[in-house]
Amino acid sequence: MDIPSLTAFLTVAECKSFSQAAEKLHLTQPAVSKRIASLESQLGTQLFDRMGRQINLNEAGRILMPKARQMLDLMKDSRQEISNLKTQVKGTLAIATSHHIGLRRLPDILREYSRRYPDVKLDIRFVDSEVAYEMLSRGEIEFGIVTLSPDNPDRFESRLVWNDPLIFMAARDHPLSSLKKVTTQQLSEYQAILPSSNTFTHRLVRTLFEEEDLSLQTTMSSNYLETIRMLASIGLAWTILPASMLDDDLIALNTQCHTPSRKLGYIIHKERTLSNAANAFLDLLNQESS
Structure with a gap:
């Protein structure tokens, strides 16, 4: 059942005339008759009793009428809601x-x-x-x-x-914090704590070490940067974190290697x-x- 056929059905039922319904819908009478015939074919039954020029709903038509109105109202509401999407933010x-x-x-x-x-x-x-x-x-x-x-x-x-520059950092009493310049080789000699190996941040750091054929000592890992900062601040390991996370408990290490930046x-x-x-x-x- 399509919208044009249901609209034609309701209009004929209201006007009790194919010609008046056609005039109201701005269609030809054969076009209205074709839509009604298509609807009746889909339902497998006639919807009107045609007695001469008199047209009335039969039992099937009376059953369909309220449901047809509901379907058209639902379509109207749906169109309105979709139209509202163009302007409403909810x-x-x-x-x-x-x-x-x-x-x-x-x-x-x-x-x-x-x-x-x-x-x-x-x-x-x-x-x-x-x-x-x-x-x-x-x-x-x-x-x-x-x-x-x-x-x-x-x-x-x-x-x-946002560009998110990263900084190598360690606790104030960490051995690396006393060095004026820290090499990648020296970083590789101490325990590091980083996000897990499948993260983008870990991959950035690992690439730096692989370029110098060095390995990372990372027996500890966490995907919570606040946890990493806490563990580094008590001296358990050095780390690399966003510059915004540097605080009084940590010192930025002056490294010779290029410091990566997250995007x-x-x-x-x-x-x-x-x-x-x-x-x-x-x-x-x-x-x-x-």
């Missing part, structure tokens, strides 16, 4: 981000977003950046705010929002249509990067 917005970005980069953005769009319910998943890529692939989130992968998959589009930003799936709520959030992130 609903649930599911996103993923890392704990570090959530703590260090997003509070002001989240506060402003909630102020502007109070009708949006935020569903924020705090996960590792690598997991956010997987969630986006499965359609579980609309976008992720993450450490960007050095080799971004083709199905994703990414945008840089933080958002990722979206190229084949997904974003909601107004998602686009509004990305607008705030784009303003942050400009």
